[in-house]
Amino acid sequence: MEFLQRLKEGGMRILCRVRNTTKKDVLSFYIPAFGGVNYGLCTIIIMDYANFSRNFSPDHEVLVSNGLWLNAHVGVGLYLYTRKHMVAMPVARKILFSTFGTVVFNFGSVLIWASAKSLLPRNTSLRILVGIASSVAFLYLGKEYLDHVDRTTTESKVVEEKPTDVETK
Structure with a gap:
């Protein structure tokens, strides 16, 4: 029962967030999140191209893979563009x-x-597992790095704005 309650509360938080969505939220969260998912799917294409190509005709295969690739670029690009x-x-x-x-x-x-x-x-499962794990790790490390850059930039602005002893005399 507790699990269902937590699930309901989490769902309500997501619904409230979606209802109050702003342009900034779309550009800085939703599109980058969608791009991150596409980035992870690109991993599967690279690590197991044979199974991917079996599921699509040659025309659709190119369309799907390029669409995922484009969305991965747009997602990462917007994530970088909207950073503090x-x-x-x-x-x-x-x-x-x-x-x-x-x-x-x-x-x-x-x-x-x-x-x-x-x-x-030549183990498909191992390759896909390594690919997905590395894509999650790269996305996580990239986010942590950018959070650090944002904090450092914000802290340096605060230090620059503080008057020194020489200026106050």
Whole structure:
């Protein structure tokens, strides 16, 4: 019974959050979260391409894989664009840095997954498990890193705004 109660409360929190959704929430949370899911699905395509291609015709296979890849880029890019440390930057610079960050993150991940796939034994389950675990780890580490950058940026602004002893005399 306690589990059902917690499930109901969690569902209500999500419903309340969805009802009060703002443009900022969509750009900084929902689209990046959807991009993160697509990023994880890209892992499965790379680690087990044979099973993925069996489920789609060649035309649809390209459409689905490119759609997932595009959504992964948009999600990471918007997540970077909406971070606190980017607020004061001009829009063009934010776009440049966000694009650079998403390309480095996503293509770096693909390089690691392709290398891991070639090093792992030909066990589909193991490859998918390693791929999904690494994608979750990369997303988590990226979030923690950006949280740290945001905190550091915020703390340095507070220190800069504090008057020094020389200025008060």
